[in-house]
Amino acid sequence: NMKEIKKAVIPVAGFGTRLLPATKAQPKEMLPIVDKPAVQYVVEEAVNSGIEELLLVTGRNKRAIEDYFDYAIELERELEEKGKTDLLNVVRNVSEMVSIYYVRQKVANGLGDAIYHAKGFVSDEPFAVLLADDIIDSSKPCLKQMINVYKSYPGIILAVMKVPIKDTNLYGIVKGKKIDDRLYEVEDLIEKPNPMEAPSNIAIVGRYILMPSIFESLKDTKPGKNGEVQITDAIRNLLIKEKIYAYEFEGARFDVGEKLGYLKANVSFALKNKEFGKEFKKYLKDIVEEA
Ligand code: UTP
Numbered sequence: 001n002m003k004e005i006k007k008a009v010i011p012v013a014g015f016g017t018r019l020l021p022a023t024k025a026q027p028k029e030m031l032p033i034v035d036k037p038a039v040q041y042v043v044e045e046a047v048n049s050g051i052e053e054l055l056l057v058t059g060r061n062k063r064a065i066e067d068y069f070d071y072a073i074e075l076e077r078e079l080e081e082k083g084k085t086d087l088l089n090v091v092r093n094v095s096e097m098v099s100i101y102y103v104r105q106k107v108a109n110g111l112g113d114a115i116y117h118a119k120g121f122v123s124d125e126p127f128a129v130l131l132a133d134d135i136i137d138s139s140k141p142c143l144k145q146m147i148n149v150y151k152s153y154p155g156i157i158l159a160v161m162k163v164p165i166k167d168t169n170l171y172g173i174v175k176g177k178k179i180d181d182r183l184y185e186v187e188d189l190i191e192k193p194n195p196m197e198a199p200s201n202i203a204i205v206g207r208y209i210l211m212p213s214i215f216e217s218l219k220d221t222k223p224g225k226n227g228e229v230q231i232t233d234a235i236r237n238l239l240i241k242e243k244i245y246a247y248e249f250e251g252a253r254f255d256v257g258e259k260l261g262y263l264k265a266n267v268s269f270a271l272k273n274k275e276f277g278k279e280f281k282k283y284l285k286d287i288v289e290e291a
Pocket of ligand 1: 014015017018019057105107108109110111113114131132133257
């Protein structure tokens, strides 16, 4: 009687220093990728993967996110009166996608600490974590792919992708044994090793399926790299207790938490836009030739 994954946690309490000054007075998760805030892509991925309840771990200066998923009474009335039904539906759908809970992380003590704030929400069920920094463009939502893996391999599942060896110091890196198509059994994991020490180039990206056992482990996890409680360390402590798998998802991942990745995501999604994708492509071709 395996429990299904119906709950997900999206931590959004980080400072977003890599995107300064844009993030000085607004959450990075609210920066648009073409016409939707980054966080909405991730919420949609969760909903399209069968998640029914979401917890956002927020912090100071993040209130715009809560307002975004709430009703916008005055705006909706205005659109209704003007007969702008299409826009009204777009705006209203955002607030009716899924039930969202909020908890505040008062001090940004790291991703692991942010996830620890989900203890009460999660209770005794397996759950998913999605980072809004990682936007994954795929025909089947990344989390849905992972939930499918979980059905055959119940355990902790980490989304991974191969990265250039020189970039291992930017990621949690997995040492694993290949056991199935796109699937590794994890033997060890290391947070941000330099290329000389990295056991592989298999890097963890911002999608996890975790067990409630993570909370016990987090409680015992000391601050690691950057003085922050690292989720990688807490997962590592579970190696003796839980099966841990790394799944190489299908899709293109954008790190929208840094400037170049943010730009790439915008260009890539703009090219796919039904309304102006063709025209945008032509524009890009023209300016690239001129440059
Ligand atoms: P990052 O490592 O990207 O940190 O966090 P950050 O503060 O958001 O951004 P930079 O590095 O300063 O540019 C990864 C994820 O963990 C969340 C962030 O919101 C992001 O989704 N996080 C991080 C928290 O919720 N709380 C924290 O204390 C740290």
